[in-house]
Amino acid sequence: MENLTFLNLSHNSLKGVAQFPGVGQLQWKLQYLDLHSNSIEGSLPIPPPGLTVFLISNNNVSGEIPQSICDSSTIEVLDLSYNNLSGKIPECMGNFSINLQVLDLRKNKLYGKIPGTFTEGSNLRTLNLNYNGLEGPLPQSLIYCTMLEVLDLGNNKINYTFPFWLKSLENLQVLVLRSNYFHGSVWRSFDRDSSYFPKLRIFDLSRNRFSGSLPTRYFENLTDMMTNREYKKKLKYMQGTKYYQDSVEVVIKGRDVLLVKIITTLTSIDFSHNYFDGEIPTVIGKLRALRLLNLSHNSLGGHIPASLGNLSLLESLDLSSNKLFGQIPSQLVSLTFLSKLNLSQNQLVGLIPQGDQFNTFSNDSYYGNLGLCGPPLTKKCQEPPSSTFHDYEDHNKSTWFDWKVIMMGYGCGLLLGLLIGYAVFSTGKPQWVLRMIEKSTLGKSD
Numbered sequence: 001m002e003n004l005t006f007l008n009l010s011h012n013s014l015k016g017v018a019q020f021p022g023v024g025q026l027q028w029k030l031q032y033l034d035l036h037s038n039s040i041e042g043s044l045p046i047p048p049p050g051l052t053v054f055l056i057s058n059n060n061v062s063g064e065i066p067q068s069i070c071d072s073s074t075i076e077v078l079d080l081s082y083n084n085l086s087g088k089i090p091e092c093m094g095n096f097s098i099n100l101q102v103l104d105l106r107k108n109k110l111y112g113k114i115p116g117t118f119t120e121g122s123n124l125r126t127l128n129l130n131y132n133g134l135e136g137p138l139p140q141s142l143i144y145c146t147m148l149e150v151l152d153l154g155n156n157k158i159n160y161t162f163p164f165w166l167k168s169l170e171n172l173q174v175l176v177l178r179s180n181y182f183h184g185s186v187w188r189s190f191d192r193d194s195s196y197f198p199k200l201r202i203f204d205l206s207r208n209r210f211s212g213s214l215p216t217r218y219f220e221n222l223t224d225m226m227t228n229r230e231y232k233k234k235l236k237y238m239q240g241t242k243y244y245q246d247s248v249e250v251v252i253k254g255r256d257v258l259l260v261k262i263i264t265t266l267t268s269i270d271f272s273h274n275y276f277d278g279e280i281p282t283v284i285g286k287l288r289a290l291r292l293l294n295l296s297h298n299s300l301g302g303h304i305p306a307s308l309g310n311l312s313l314l315e316s317l318d319l320s321s322n323k324l325f326g327q328i329p330s331q332l333v334s335l336t337f338l339s340k341l342n343l344s345q346n347q348l349v350g351l352i353p354q355g356d357q358f359n360t361f362s363n364d365s366y367y368g369n370l371g372l373c374g375p376p377l378t379k380k381c382q383e384p385p386s387s388t389f390h391d392y393e394d395h396n397k398s399t400w401f402d403w404k405v406i407m408m409g410y411g412c413g414l415l416l417g418l419l420i421g422y423a424v425f426s427t428g429k430p431q432w433v434l435r436m437i438e439k440s441t442l443g444k445s446d
Helices: 065-072 138-144 164-168 216-220 282-286 304-308 330-334 355-359 385-427 431-446
Strands: 005-007 015-019 032-033 039-041 053-055 063-066 078-079 084-089 100-105 109-112 126-129 150-152 172-178 183-184 202-204 209-213 248-252 255-259 267-269 275-279 292-294 298-299 315-318 340-343 347-351 371-372
Touching: 172 248, 202 248, 216 282, 248 267, 248 292, 282 304, 292 304, 304 330, 330 355
Parallel strands: 005 032, 015 039, 032 053, 053 078, 063 084, 078 100, 084 109, 100 126, 126 150, 150 172, 172 202, 183 209, 202 267, 209 275, 267 292, 275 298, 292 315, 315 340, 347 371
Antiparallel strands: 248 255
């Protein structure tokens, strides 16, 4: 089969060790080799020369990634995910192929640092290292990967502050840093650059140690989340190459869900399980294309912004386990796509809004808010007794009546006094008045 260029043996029950003829033994023209979803064992086979797509995910390949894999300089897509590979990632894998577009090493047992050898001119579009044991800081050489759209470093042991410099990757659409040891603030106040992740649509910083206030400036620049994209007749998925499908794991309605295809209309922000404080920025209400919002298990305070009622496509909202207080905004009733709501374990008070989707939520959505009342809770809201209002009204009437009588008396007395004074000075000294005064004076002198 000297002229064979495309070979797909995926989704079978192939077992044993995969081996290819060495250089010089056979000059293959093979460009595409798909062995994924089998039961292949042993060490990782080195791709034959000239291969551009090598897929061997979902097997039982074990051992370390050999240094010689960097000789495969024509590789564009390398998918070694879902195996038992261990050891460190060879440092040369950052720049072994200028044509490399996809490097998928997730779900293995790799450890050590991420290679720092990414170089200028890189065509890397997808870098997925999820579910390994990688440590250390992120290599800043990633800024050379200007074509990067998917960066998934979740579920590792990376101990680092938020990589602010990633904002220079203007094509980035998926950023997953969940379940690591990232810490510190996500925002630097002295950085006045106006461009931050304009195309980002999946932003997952959950289960880390981030602290401080939420990054308002980032939300203001998520322009791709501000455009309301309705579903079309034909769904579109993220797919950078013809032979590789992007996938990502997100939390939907409280459950971890692996999306084997990323629909282009999916937008998600998950900052849950951190140490964020302060208030929820009202600017989030401008992200009209947002479908999943999870800010749970933080120390957020203040009121729930009424602007969240503008997120007309929102399907899941989780603000549980924070320090939010005040009433639930009635504007949230307009979220007709909302199928999951969790406001539990806060300090919310008042009547729960009614209507539309809010009539479908159970007690669990509000558990732990002792001040909430009304359906679906059994606690009824207390209304002021009707007698209290009437007593208050009667008191006001009585008070007004008393003042009216006093003022009338005062007015009449004043008028009578003025009339008597006028009579005295206009007619002279009346004798009866003088006799009364004289008798009074003599009586006192006696």
